[in-house]
Amino acid sequence: MKILYNDGHVEECAKEMELEVLRHSTAHIMAQAVKRLYPDTHFAYGPATDNGFYYDMDLGDRALSDDDLTAIEDEMKKIVKENLPFKMFPLSREEAVQLMQERGETYKAEHIGDLPEDVVITFYQQGEYIDMCRGPHITYTKALKAFKLTGVSGAYWKNNKENKMLTRINGVAFFSKDELADYEKRMAEAKARDHRRIGRQMKLFMTDDLIGKGLPMFLPKGYAIWQQLEDYIKEKEQMLGYQHVMTPCVGTVGLYQTSGHWAHYKENMFPVMELEDEAFVLRPMNCPHHMMIYANQPHSYRDLPLRIGEIAHDFRFEPSGTLKGIERGRHFCQNDAHLFVTPEQIKEEVSSVVDLIFDVYKDFGITDYRCVLSLRDPEDKVKYYQDDEMWQRAETALRDVLKDLDIEFTEEIGEAAFYGPKLDVNVRPAVGAEYTLSTCQLDFCLPAKFDLKYIDSDSTEKTPVVLHRAILGSLDRFMAYLIEETKGNFPLWLAPVQIKVLSVSEKSLDYARKVYQTLRDEGLRVELDDRNEKIGYKIRSARQDEKVPYMIIVGEKEIEQNNISVRDRETNQTTAYSVEAFIEKVHQEIQNHSR
RNA sequence: GCUGCUGUGGCACAGUCGGUAGCGCACCUCAUUGGUAGUGAGGAGGUCACCGGUUCGAUUCCGGUCAGCAGCUCCA
Numbered sequence: 001m002k003i004l005y006n007d008g009h010v011e012e013c014a015k016e017m018e019l020e021v022l023r024h025s026t027a028h029i030m031a032q033a034v035k036r037l038y039p040d041t042h043f044a045y046g047p048a049t050d051n052g053f054y055y056d057m058d059l060g061d062r063a064l065s066d067d068d069l070t071a072i073e074d075e076m077k078k079i080v081k082e083n084l085p086f087k088m089f090p091l092s093r094e095e096a097v098q099l100m101q102e103r104g105e106t107y108k109a110e111h112i113g114d115l116p117e118d119v120v121i122t123f124y125q126q127g128e129y130i131d132m133c134r135g136p137h138i139t140y141t142k143a144l145k146a147f148k149l150t151g152v153s154g155a156y157w158k159n160n161k162e163n164k165m166l167t168r169i170n171g172v173a174f175f176s177k178d179e180l181a182d183y184e185k186r187m188a189e190a191k192a193r194d195h196r197r198i199g200r201q202m203k204l205f206m207t208d209d210l211i212g213k214g215l216p217m218f219l220p221k222g223y224a225i226w227q228q229l230e231d232y233i234k235e236k237e238q239m240l241g242y243q244h245v246m247t248p249c250v251g252t253v254g255l256y257q258t259s260g261h262w263a264h265y266k267e268n269m270f271p272v273m274e275l276e277d278e279a280f281v282l283r284p285m286n287c288p289h290h291m292m293i294y295a296n297q298p299h300s301y302r303d304l305p306l307r308i309g310e311i312a313h314d315f316r317f318e319p320s321g322t323l324k325g326i327e328r329g330r331h332f333c334q335n336d337a338h339l340f341v342t343p344e345q346i347k348e349e350v351s352s353v354v355d356l357i358f359d360v361y362k363d364f365g366i367t368d369y370r371c372v373l374s375l376r377d378p379e380d381k382v383k384y385y386q387d388d389e390m391w392q393r394a395e396t397a398l399r400d401v402l403k404d405l406d407i408e409f410t411e412e413i414g415e416a417a418f419y420g421p422k423l424d425v426n427v428r429p430a431v432g433a434e435y436t437l438s439t440c441q442l443d444f445c446l447p448a449k450f451d452l453k454y455i456d457s458d459s460t461e462k463t464p465v466v467l468h469r470a471i472l473g474s475l476d477r478f479m480a481y482l483i484e485e486t487k488g489n490f491p492l493w494l495a496p497v498q499i500k501v502l503s504v505s506e507k508s509l510d511y512a513r514k515v516y517q518t519l520r521d522e523g524l525r526v527e528l529d530d531r532n533e534k535i536g537y538k539i540r541s542a543r544q545d546e547k548v549p550y551m552i553i554v555g556e557k558e559i560e561q562n563n564i565s566v567r568d569r570e571t572n573q574t575t576a577y578s579v580e581a582f583i584e585k586v587h588q589e590i591q592n593h594s595r
Numbered sequence: 596g597c598u599g600c601u602g603u604g605g606c607a608c609a610g611u612c613g614g615u616a617g618c619g620c621a622c623c624u625c626a627u628u629g630g631u632a633g634u635g636a637g638g639a640g641g642u643c644a645c646c647g648g649u650u651c652g653a654u655u656c657c658g659g660u661c662a663g664c665a666g667c668u669c670c671a
Contacts, residue, residue, distance in 0.1 A: 063598085063600095064599075151599085151665060152599060153599060153600090153667070155668090156598095159667080159668080168598090170665090209644095209661075213663090259671095284671070319596045328670080417671055419671080431665095435670085502631090504629070504631095506628060506629095507628070532628085533633095533634085534628095534629050534633085535631060537633055538631090541633090556630090572631085
């Protein structure tokens with residue numbers, strides 16, 4: 001594909017850049033179509049994205065409907081058919097500003113002011129449409145063969161919520177119609193494994209307006225998974241010397257004033273409850289409680305590291321628009337722990353936390369993640385605790401550990417917690433934006449605020465350092481991730497229903513009940529389908545609705561041979577087992593935690 | 596929270612250019628006793644999210660509220 005660069009020359013485009021250029025040019029063509037249909041539209045930014053492009057624009061008071069999008073799409077097709085050439089011309093800064101102002105493009109004019117002095121300001125034009133842009137672009141509109149407008153939403157000018165909200169039209173573009181069809185197929189599949197949908201289908205959790213939005217409730221089958229996760233991670237932690245505690249879901253306002261959370265996050269907390277002479281809030285996090293546990297008794301350096309863990313219920317008043325099933329709710333359960341360590345122990349403890357994270361990911365087969373070293377923005381004097389020396393020390397310490405451990409990571413400025421830098425491990429859900437699954441945060445700040453001490457070997461009082469860490473993050477979110485990764489086909493050890501016994505007919509009912517009871521007595525999560533239905537139908541519903549790992553089919557044949565026929569979810573193969581041999585196999589498999 | 600879209604039985608959807616609604620799955624009953632992805636017949640279930648307005652009449656049109664979805668912002 002030939003493209004037009006902003007110095008005017010045309011050249012074959014590097015393969016890896018082609019799609020981006022095509023998509024960005026699609027944004028221009030869309031803008032042209034919009035301008036034809038709604039001449040008083042003013043444009044802001046219109047970049048290429050992962051699968052397509054968007055363009056932010058000011059449409060005045062106009063709201064776009066799906067029909068409007070179709071009309072824009074049709075106009076775009078016309079423009080493609082007209083096969084207009086893309087042309088490029090540069091202008092001086094003054095001329096550029098003047099041209100944009102003449103055309104009413106105030107956002108573009110403002111943008112010129114943000115550009116570096118030495119940059120050459122270029123314009124691209126196809127037909128009657130002119131757009132200030134650094135390019136490069138396709139050479140003719142006919143190069144655009146497969147695109148679709150996917151939706152309209154709002155976005156703030158320059159991503160700042162103080163600014164005017166513009167209309168963003170999103171679209172996708174590909175080289176060919178086949179690729180577009182492929183993309184649409186992938187999107188449909190992603191939607192089908194959205195944890196909210198599967199959660200409802202499999203009866204894992206529910207919400208109800210009368211309970212309140214953002215407050216999911218786990219049903220028996222969802223809670224079965226939950227309990228497995230809780231037991232799993234607590235056992236791992238116990239092996240590593242963690243001690244688990246249980247603390248209340250409320251605390252006084254004073255507690256959060258002491259920690260500093262009050263100043264930063266009170267808008268996102270459920271409002272204060274004032275009773276007798278005290279003021280309480282539902283707790284949004286557990287650090288302060290754990291700090292007080294540490295402070296409950298004096299500590300020697302010999303006690304450290306002290307690892308306090310809790311599967312803790314937290315409440316955050318998240319903005320309504322950010323709620324998303326069990327991925328982000330207003331109540332959730334953290335797999336939280338605070339490690340109280342001496343400065344010398346930081347490296348070893350961070351490294352042990354990182355090991356634990358990856359050990360757990362291995363158990364769950366999680367391979368698609370990204371590590372981020374989240375640093376403070378030194379310019380932001382409001383959000384971050386002000387102590388340059390402390391930040392310097394903490395960020396350097398965390399970075400050094402990550403380097404020593406040979407972990408691949410990117411650094412992101414302004415992503416730190418107010419009290420310290422973080423290592424975040426991020427994943428991408430089936431639908432929606434990337435989020436953090438695990439985190440490990442280095443904190444020199446809260447221990448000082450709570451005046452925590454230990455007596456060092458030289459008999460002097462010193463302040464410990466705290467590592468905040470969450471491995472499964474919140475159990476809710478982790479479960480959301482697992483649902484989407486497995487499409488509800490949980491591994492045997494997690495499956496809410498591990499085994500389903502299906503009777504062929506009434507003649508085998510008694511035998512089926514006996515098998516069912518035997519498995520239940522083994523502590524297995526088993527169900528019996530003794531409905532008056534055909535075996536094919538029972539298999540279908542066990543597969544489709546409940547995604548049961550093992551189906552046991554029992555009929556007259558099995559009674560005669562005193563065995564069971566086991567159908568495997570993965571292979572759809574049926575194998576004959578004695579009940580004892582099957583129990584042995586299943587226990588074995590659960591122990592191994594892998595399939 | 597902001598912008599936009601959506602809201603019809605438990606679920607997934609039709610439909611009504613204004614005259615109070617249907618299909619499939621699920622559910623219940625009966626018959627069928629069946630062997631590896633849907634046995635047949637019958638039945639029950641909805642004041643079309645809620646509140647107001649327009650109208651002889653609103654599920655349908657208009658306004659508001661609530662909820663869901665997408666994006667933005669945010670995520671200790």
